Amino acid sequence: MNQLFPEALPTGTVLGSWQVDGWAGYGAYGVVYRARKVGQTETYPVALKLARYPNDLRFRREAELLSRIHHPGVPCLLGKGTWKANARGDSHPYVVMQWVEGIxxxxxxxxxxxxxxxxxxxxxxxxxxxxxxxxxxxxxxxxxxxxxxxxxxxxxxxxxxxxxxxxxxxxxxxxxxxxxxxxxxxxxxxxxxxxxxxxxxxxxxxxxxxxxxxxxxxxxxxxxxxxxxxxxxxxxxxxxxxxxxxxxxxxxxxxxxxxxxxxxxxxxxxxxxxxxxxxxxxxxxxxxxxxxxxxxxxxxxxxxxxxxxxxxxxxxxxxxxxxxxxxxxxxxxxxxxxxxxxxxxxxxxxxxxxxxxxxxxxxxxxxxxxxxxxxxQEPELRGLRLEMPEGPLPGQRRPPCPRNQINIKGGCWAEIVQLSPPCGESFYDWKGACYVPVAAPLRPNTSEKP
Missing domain, CATH: 1.10.510.10 (Transferase(Phosphotransferase) domain 1)
Structure with missing residues (x-):
């Protein structure tokens, strides 16, 4: 009998109650197969992820983590088990998950x-x-x-x-x-x-x-x-x-x-x-x-x-x-x-x-x-231009400004790179570019309270 390797299981190989339907993917630690329940060829496929190395504890931990998460954006755990690759008894763990068809x-x-x-x-x-x-x-x-x-x-x-x-x-x-x-x-x-x-x-x-x-x-x-x-x-x-x-x-x-x-x-x-x-x-x-x-x-x-x-x-x-x-x-x-x-x-x-x-x-x-x-407090509108105020606006963030903002006349401003002057009634003109004022972070941060 030819020895089987986890990276190349032929179609029809049975692992527990699951039967391999085809190869699907390959990674550093595991191989993913498309599989179905034994004897239920008309059912939806599942993803069977088999460890490349014997007794890899990562798979037990992955199965436990997936069993705790219940969310439509995370594959659902359907089963787990071990597969013996040869007569010596090397056991390769596997995890069975919901099949996701996507790009x-x-x-x-x-x-x-x-x-x-x-x-x-x-x-x-x-x-x-x-x-x-x-x-x-x-x-x-x-x-x-x-x-x-x-x-x-x-x-x-x-x-x-x-x-x-x-x-x-x-x-x-x-x-x-x-x-x-x-x-x-x-x-x-x-x-x-x-x-x-x-x-x-x-x-x-x-x-x-x-x-x-x-x-x-x-x-x-x-x-x-x-x-x-x-x-x-x-x-x-x-x-x-x-x-x-x-x-x-x-x-x-x-x-x-x-x-x-x-x-x-x-x-x-x-x-x-x-x-x-x-x-x-x-x-x-x-x-x-x-x-x-x-x-x-x-x-x-x-x-x-x-x-x-x-x-x-x-x-x-x-x-x-x-x-x-x-x-x-x-x-x-x-x-x-x-x-x-x-x-x-x-x-x-x-x-x-x-x-x-x-x-x-x-x-x-x-x-x-x-x-x-x-x-x-809105400055006076001049056509479709808002002139840069001489100082920071009420509630505006003061320097030091984060790297994606600029200090203009004592306040922090964010450039609207998609626009060029005239900037319209919602943005401020400054040296050939359009800006919006940045509000100061609110304090205290209630998310830090015990």
Whole structure:
């Protein structure tokens, strides 16, 4: 009898109650087969992921993690078991999951025109899957485009939890970092790797903020077609700062991008973990922006509220670009109202293993990237131009300004790179470019309260 290998099981091979129907994929630690229940050839297929190496504990941990997550954006666990490869009794564990028919995220984007709403919907769906993972104190630890499939309905599914972990699970990591993809690593992970490069008995403890950073890299790559520079590479000059690396360009410098989407991407790529936001809040922001773009926000407020908050006449046609931009402060305000009772410690408790570098609330930070027309006293309109005020507006952020903003006359401003003067009635002219004021972050941050 010929010996079978996990990488090349022939059609018809039986593993427990499952029968191989064909080869589907290959990875560093496992091989994925399309399979069905034995004797039920007319049923829906499943994905059977078989370990390439005997007694690989990653598969037991992946099965346990998937059994805890119940979300439509995460494959459902259907079974698990072991397969003996030969007479010596080498056992290879396997995991059986829901079969997902889809296209990898970046390939999908190449085949479909990626609109503002489509990008936000896909990213929000992945963020919701991460929210469900983080809610059970789990981490994915390998979020990237290759691990996201988009099905025929346009639903994004977060795949491959083989690098995942949950609070309390035994560590299986031999190196300083868990298996993953370098370009998606957070600055904290890369610096830890460099600072402890000569040690062998210490391991980096990832947090939800690492997953969010990887989602930011995914979003940047999805919307621009290129990756952002590596988060940091202190080995270049012996420094642990981002200034040792290529400067991070705002996504809109590669391709035209809506300011609100660019803001969210840069937020997820923030240097400080707590500035990146929680996955659930990011998803809520993205979903609200999609609703606004589609005109759904009109049902949440009457025309008087829109006029007061946005500073734009209620008679402005709602299909106009300026109307959509004016809605952004309203969205941020609504999200703030829904997040004031958020308790970060409720997600992770007081466990020392995963609390360092956790993500802070994003709703108040989103305001920092949007027009603050609800806080400012409107200067006199001069045709279709707003002249730059001589000082910061009431409620405007003061320097030091984040890297994606600029200090103009004592206030922080964000450039609208898609526009050039005349900038219209919603943006300010300054030295041949159009800007919006950035609101100061709200304090105190209620998401940090115990």
């Amino acid at each position: 990898r995220l970046y390939d999908w984007a190449e085949r479909h025109p990626l609109t503002f709403c489509q990008a936000l919907r896909l990213l929000a769906q992945v963020a919701r899957a991460l929210e469900a993972t983080h809610a059970i104190q789990g981490l994915h630890r390998d979020v990237k485009g290759d691990n996201i499939l988009v099905n025929a309905d346009g639903q994004a599914i977060l795949m491959d939890f083989g690098c995942g972990i949950w609070e309390g699970a035994a560590s299986l990591t031999d190196g300083l970092l868990a298996p993953g993809t370098r370009i998606y690593r957070s600055p904290q992970a890369l610096r830890f790797q460099w600072n402890h490069r000569r040690e062998t008995q210490i391991h980096y403890r990832a947090t939800p903020a690492d997953d969010v950073y990887a989602l930011g890299v995914t979003a940047y790559r999805l919307c621009t077609g290129v990756y952002p520079p590596l988060a940091t590479d202190p080995s270049i000059m012996g420094d642990d700062g981002r200034d040792t690396q290529e400067l991070l360009k705002p996504p809109s410098q590669w391709k035209p991008l809506a300011p609100a989407l660019e803001s969210l991407i840069l937020r997820m790529l923030s240097e400080k973990p707590r500035d990146r936001g929680l996955a659930g809040e990011l998803a809520a922001t993205m979903e609200a922006l999609v609703d606004a773009e589609a005109g759904e926000l009109a049902r949440l407020s009457d025309s008087r509220m829109l006029a007061e908050v946005s500073g734009v006449s209620a008679s402005v046609p709602r299909h106009g670009k300026l109307w959509r931009m004016a809605l952004l402060p309203v969205i941020a305000g609504l999200l703030l109202l829904t997040s004031v009772n958020l308790n970060l410690d409720g997600l992770w408790g007081s466990s020392p293993g995963m609390t360092e570098g956790g993500a802070g609330g994003v709703a108040d930070q989103v305001v920092a990237e949007l027009p603050v027309t609800s806080m400012e």
